[in-house]
Amino acid sequence: MTRSPYSVLVVEDERWVRVVLREVLRETGLPFQIVQECTNGLEALDWLQGNTTDIVLADVKMPVMDGVSFIEQLAGLTNSPSVVFISGYDDFQAARKALRCGVIDYLMKPVEAEELAETLGKWMKEQERKKETDRSTAALCTEEGHGEIMERVLRLIHERPGHVSLAGIAAQVHMNASYLSQYFKQHTGRNFTDYVAGLRLEEAKMLVARTSLRISEIAERLGYSDIAYFSSTFKKTTGKSPLDFRRQEQVLRH
Structure with a gap:
C-alpha cells in the first residue's frame, strides 16, 4: 500500500x-x-x-x-x-x-x-x-463531551480573533448563544467578549511589532472599521500609540 x-x-x-x-x-x-x-x-x-x-x-x-x-x-x-x-x-x-x-x-x-x-x-x-x-x-484519551466542545470553541476563536462573534461561534457548535456565554465563563473564568478582546490586542501587538503593515491595514485585519478607535484602544491597553509601540519594538530588537 x-x-x-x-x-x-x-x-x-x-x-x-x-x-x-x-x-x-x-x-x-x-x-x-x-x-x-x-x-x-x-x-x-x-x-x-x-x-x-x-x-x-x-x-x-x-x-x-x-x-x-x-x-x-x-x-x-x-x-x-x-x-x-x-x-x-x-x-x-x-x-x-x-x-x-x-x-x-x-x-x-x-x-x-x-x-x-x-x-x-x-x-x-x-x-x-x-x-x-x-x-x-490511545486508551487513556477517550474522554468526550464538554471538554471537546470547549476545545473546539477556543480553536475557532483563536483561528480568527478579529472576526468572531458569540452568535457565530454558538451556531458552529450548535449551542444557544446565551447558554454558550455562561458556559464559556464557567470554563474559562472570563467573559467571551473580554477573552476575544484580549486575543485581538495580542494579535495587534504582534502585527505592529513584527510586520511592516500600515496601522490601517492591521486595524482592518482585526475587524476594526474605525482606525481611530483601534488606536485609542491600543494605547489604552499598552500605554503607547501603535506607531510609538512599533518604534520601541524596533529599538529593542536591534
Missing part, C-alpha cells in the same frame, strides 16, 4: 529559490509534496489559519514578516507544523533563535538534495515514533 505523501509549505520570497526547492525535494525521492508556496511569514500564517501542513521550509530573511517572527507566531496554532529554516546567510544569531523556537534544522543555500533528505528522513523517523506512542496511550 502506497503511503500518502507528507505535505510541505514553502515560505520564500524569491521565486527562483522556490523553483529550486521543488526540484531538490523531488530529488530526495522521499514522500513529500509541496501543497502551498508563500512569499513571507504573514502570508503563510494567513494560509495556515484555514489549512494544515506537516512541515514548513522557510527562508529567514523575508519582507513583511521574517522567518524568526513567523516561527514565534506558529506556537499559537492548534497544530503547529515542524519547520526547517533555509538561509543564504551564515547568521549565528538567527540560527540560535531558530533552534530555541523549535526549528528542526537550519540549512544553508543552495540546499543540496542529500542534506535535505537527511533532515527529512530524521523527521519521518520521529513521526513514526510519535505515532507508536500515540497508539500505546
Whole structure:
C-alpha cells in the first residue's frame, strides 16, 4: 500500500529559490509534496489559519514578516507544523533563535538534495515514533463531551480573533448563544467578549511589532472599521500609540 505523501509549505520570497526547492525535494525521492508556496511569514500564517501542513521550509530573511517572527507566531496554532529554516546567510544569531523556537534544522543555500533528505528522513523517523506512542496511550484519551466542545470553541476563536462573534461561534457548535456565554465563563473564568478582546490586542501587538503593515491595514485585519478607535484602544491597553509601540519594538530588537 502506497503511503500518502507528507505535505510541505514553502515560505520564500524569491521565486527562483522556490523553483529550486521543488526540484531538490523531488530529488530526495522521499514522500513529500509541496501543497502551498508563500512569499513571507504573514502570508503563510494567513494560509495556515484555514489549512494544515506537516512541515514548513522557510527562508529567514523575508519582507513583511521574517522567518524568526513567523516561527514565534506558529506556537499559537492548534497544530503547529515542524519547520526547517533555509538561509543564504551564515547568521549565528538567527540560527540560535531558530533552534530555541523549535526549528528542526537550519540549512544553508543552495540546499543540496542529500542534506535535505537527511533532515527529512530524521523527521519521518520521529513521526513514526510519535505515532507508536500515540497508539500505546490511545486508551487513556477517550474522554468526550464538554471538554471537546470547549476545545473546539477556543480553536475557532483563536483561528480568527478579529472576526468572531458569540452568535457565530454558538451556531458552529450548535449551542444557544446565551447558554454558550455562561458556559464559556464557567470554563474559562472570563467573559467571551473580554477573552476575544484580549486575543485581538495580542494579535495587534504582534502585527505592529513584527510586520511592516500600515496601522490601517492591521486595524482592518482585526475587524476594526474605525482606525481611530483601534488606536485609542491600543494605547489604552499598552500605554503607547501603535506607531510609538512599533518604534520601541524596533529599538529593542536591534
